Amino acid sequence: MSNFILGRIKSIYFALKGFFWLIRNENSIITQSIFALGFTILGFYLEINRMEWALQILAIGFVLAIESLNTAVEKVCDFIHPDYNGKIGLIKDISSGAVAFAVFTAILIACLIYIPYLL
């Protein structure tokens, strides 16, 4: 049982290690985090409601999580095949496509939340 708890604590430590690495080193995560901060300030300024906060937090987390997985895919690609390769290029494009899905979703959510406040 104590091994189980120790294993879980170690997993949390490794996850936090990855979390802080992404925030310190990955430009796409830093950029998305700046957008997230901007929308958080806008949310407080326009006093969006509880449900709108929930949707906004979900959209921000969704984009950052998919962006993080995209970074992991890019790192694996660069590790297993550092040279130019058509298949690696397609894998990276598909992984970036996943980010695009998440970002389009977040843009739609932002429109649904903020357009009524602007009108």
Ligand SMILES: Nc1ncnc2c1ncn2[C@@H]1O[C@H](COP(=O)(O)OP(=O)(O)OP(=O)(O)O)[C@@H](O)[C@H]1O
């Ligand atoms: N080894 C490769 N072989 C073929 N095409 C590649 C290769 N590396 C990158 N590409 C092409 O360049 C695009 C950008 O790849 P890259 O790894 O630079 O990602 P990025 O989105 O610019 O990420 P970051 O800014 O985080 O480095 C890929 O989507 C792919 O089309």
